[in-house]
Amino acid sequence: MKQHKDILVKLSFEKADEALRSAKLNIDNNLLTAAQNRIYYALFYSVLALGYSNGFVTGKHGQLLGWFNKVFIHEKKVFxxxxxxxxxxxxxxxxxxxxxxxxxxxxxxxxxxLEQASNFVQQIKDYIYAQS
Known part of the structure; x- marks a missing residue:
């Protein structure tokens, strides 16, 4: 089961990294609505990886946002x-x-x-990989 979680975490981070690259390309080409979307999804995919690594799985944006706030901001005070x-x-x-x-x-x-999103994704990666 851990191997399965590790694969989901890896794939989520690949999607987060791709979303960051896509956001940069969209900004450079003045596709600003698309860039806004990709910036958010970079964060979403990284928190999704955090969920997978902690046994929390959801595809609902609000639910993932609330879980992150409750568990990692207030309870564990990690971030x-x-x-x-x-x-x-x-x-x-x-x-x-x-x-x-x-x-x-x-x-x-x-x-x-975009810069803040890159830092966000890196902080999530650092935390997950430090736990491994």
């Missing part, structure tokens, strides 16, 4: 509340970007978001 705020904001921005046609992401903000 800072700023990290959760970043994840929550990315979720909200992705939702606005995908569904509110009058809301448009800004390139300068996306560049900052």
């Amino acid at each position: 800072s509340s700023e990290l959760f705020a970043l994840y929550k904001e990315a979720f909200e921005n992705r939702t606005k970007s995908d569904y509110q046609f009058t809301w448009k992401p800004k390139k300068d903000e996306l560049l900052v978001d």
